[in-house]
Amino acid sequence: MxxxxxxxxxxxxxxxxxxxxxxxxxxxxxxxxxxxxxxxxxxxxxxxxxxxxxxxxxxxxxxxxxxxxxxxxxxxxxxxxxxxxxxxxxxxxxxxxxGSGHPEPSRAYLEYKLDDFSLFLRRRVRSSYKWDRIKGCLSSTSTCSELNQTYRMAQDFFNAHISPLQSGCCKPPTLCGYTFVNPTYWISPINMAEDMDCLQWNNDQTQLCYSCDSCKAGLLANLExxxxxxxxxxxxxxxxxxxxxxxxxxxxxxxxxxxxxxxxxxxxx
CATH class of the missing domain: 1.20.120 (Four Helix Bundle (Hemerythrin (Met), subunit A))
Known part of the structure; x- marks a missing residue:
């Protein structure tokens, strides 16, 4: 025993x-x-x-x-x-x-679409109440601001393997046709695409693309x-x-x- x-x-x-x-x-x-x-x-x-x-x-x-x-x-x-x-x-x-990223021409990083992820994960970010809290949390971090310290030239940024969160939240979607100034500041095109995320982009460093579906998708890709x-x-x-x-x-x-x-x-x- x-x-x-x-x-x-x-x-x-x-x-x-x-x-x-x-x-x-x-x-x-x-x-x-x-x-x-x-x-x-x-x-x-x-x-x-x-x-x-x-x-x-x-x-x-x-x-x-x-x-x-x-x-x-x-x-x-x-x-x-x-x-x-x-x-x-x-x-x-x-x-x-x-859920997986989508390549864009002349870009090393991937971009993400919200509908690619499971229904359970989408529900985590679909509610405006939940997303307002998450958005406030994201904007208080250095996730986007650190890109400006790392990438000065457009081609360096386009060749960078940034995180899904940075790809979705810190820059406008590539299809919008914005012109690069720095990773978090872009010049709006004359004829903007009809994608709602293109209209959501804001050069205000506290706004950026935090209200975009691409940001929600990037967050879920990071979570996954x-x-x-x-x-x-x-x-x-x-x-x-x-x-x-x-x-x-x-x-x-x-x-x-x-x-x-x-x-x-x-x-x-």
Whole structure:
């Protein structure tokens, strides 16, 4: 029994370690501009990681002090959390499976259209109330202003691989035909295209294209990029947690079998 408890304790310690990359993925998402303004995925990830850590600690204590009810709680609670983590991984995969950039002639960066993204993501930015808050958050960052410090010449800017957020929010869409002055200041063409984003562009550095659908699309493209990266971490952690959980169940069953056999021998003698 003691040996089995030590094994269970070791397995739970590994589960504690596996919660760290999950929590880290959530914290990492908070550092990304798009995620920090939308504030959707990072908190579920962090909370789930913390719960896994707490449950793993409970299982470790139960194994170390041989508290059977605490081990049973660990097995039930960890199973629930693994299911929730699996649902989260599947959810992120499903909502980020759509959406990609479109190349433009003589441009290295891509441009993005709102209708290319999943309905769930579009709903995050379609509401004027939600977008006003996100727009205020975006305009307060240095996402666009840092472009002016990096690119002075038009050709340098056109050859740059800027982020989707910068492509959608910091400049007018290429189809509008604006003339480059600097990355965030453009001269309006005489015959403007009928795309509404062309009319939304404003050289005011607090306005730019933050009201454009291209900005919403660029934000979602940024979200997708970071969510996919975080989802890889979550998927690897999920697979490892499932393996550790199965080992824990086997060790717990062996411990109970050893305990029953020991009691049977004591009763027989």
């Amino acid at each position: 003691a040996l089995s408890n030590n094994v269970i304790g070791g397995i739970n310690f590994i589960a504690m370690l596996l919660s760290i990359p999950i929590i880290g993925a959530g914290i990492w998402l908070t550092t990304d501009t798009a995620n920090s303004c939308v504030k959707f995925l990072q908190w579920p990830v962090i909370i789930l990681g913390v719960l896994i850590l707490v449950v793993a600690i409970a299982g470790f204590i139960g194994a170390f002090w041989r508290i059977s009810w605490l081990l049973i709680f660990y097995l039930i609670a960890m199973l629930v959390l693994i299911i929730l983590l699996a649902c989260l991984v599947i959810f992120v995969y499903m909502v980020t499976i759509r 990029k970071e969510w996919k990266r975080a989802n890889i971490i979550l998927l690897i952690s999920l697979i490892a947690l499932i393996s550790v959980y199965i080992l824990g169940c086997c060790a717990f069953r062996n411990a109970k079998t050893e305990d029953m056999f020991r009691k049977y021998k004591q009763g027989y003698t």
